[in-house]
Amino acid sequence: MQAKTRIKKEDIVIATSGKERFARKTGRVLKIFPEKGRAIVEGFNLAKRHMRPTQKNPKGGIVQREGSINLSNIMLYCPRCQRGTRVGNRLLTDGTKVRYCRKCEEVIGKT
Numbered sequence: 747m748q749a750k751t752r753i754k755k756e757d758i759v760i761a762t763s764g765k766e767r768f769a770r771k772t773g774r775v776l777k778i779f780p781e782k783g784r785a786i787v788e789g790f791n792l793a794k795r796h797m798r799p800t801q802k803n804p805k806g807g808i809v810q811r812e813g814s815i816n817l818s819n820i821m822l823y824c825p826r827c828q829r830g831t832r833v834g835n836r837l838l839t840d841g842t843k844v845r846y847c848r849k850c851e852e853v854i855g856k857t
């Protein structure tokens with residue numbers, strides 16, 4: 747089943763569950779896989795990967811890369827409430843559609 751989400755690339759999100767080591771952490775969404783219901787969030791679910799030497803990185807070695815996280819484990823982060831929140835959509839008088847925090851009405855970003 748696909749999770750319904752309004753989370754988009756570049757959003758700041760907060761981990762609501764999942765592995766304890768990144769619970770309550772906030773991060774920027776780097777990539778979304780809507781068909782898988784997963785996202786890659788900066789600094790979330792870091793895993794060490796062994797890299798083969800390449801031209802760009804001739805030594806190879808171990809790098810830290812973000813693993814994907816289930817969208818149901820993250821929520822859009824409201825800077826004013828300082829917590830994860832549900833968002834609504836609203837049409838401004840100038841015609842822009844924005845998302846807002848349902849708790850404090852803070853506008854979080856365009857839809």
Ligand SMILES: [Zn+2]
Binds near residue numbers: 826827851852
């Ligand atoms: Zn809020």
